[in-house]
Amino acid sequence: QVQLAESGGGLVQAGGSLRLSCAASGRTFSRYAMGWFRQTPGKEREFVATISLSGGVTYYADSVKARFTISRDNARNTVYLQMNSLKPEDTAVYYCAAGGLRSWSRPDEYDYWGQGTQVTVSS
Secondary structure, rough: OOOEEEEOOOOEEEEOOOOEEEEEEEOOHHHHEEEEEEEEOOOOOHHHHHHHHOOOOOEEEOOOOOEEEEEEEOOEEEEEEEEEEEOOHHHHHEEEEEOOOOOOOOHHHHEEEEOOOEEEEOO
């Protein structure tokens, strides 16, 4: 089992940057694909980015492509989401998730979830 804990959220002005971190417990972190999702009240959880077990493959939602970068450090059991050029519409609770080899962009493909970190972008 994997336990995930996000950090790094906060309040930032439009155009600014934030770096989210997600620390995983356990010794099997490198066996999981990792994803970032976000959710706003009344809406379904939305895919943001995913990264493969070794970090060699990444995939992004069109809405964040070229602005956000997902990365991972398997030695530190941590996945990151660097968010640049933030927009008010990026405001959401951001969740990291761990899944199997074939986890991609759907929430139901992931097995473990963190509790989320709030990101608020002011205009």
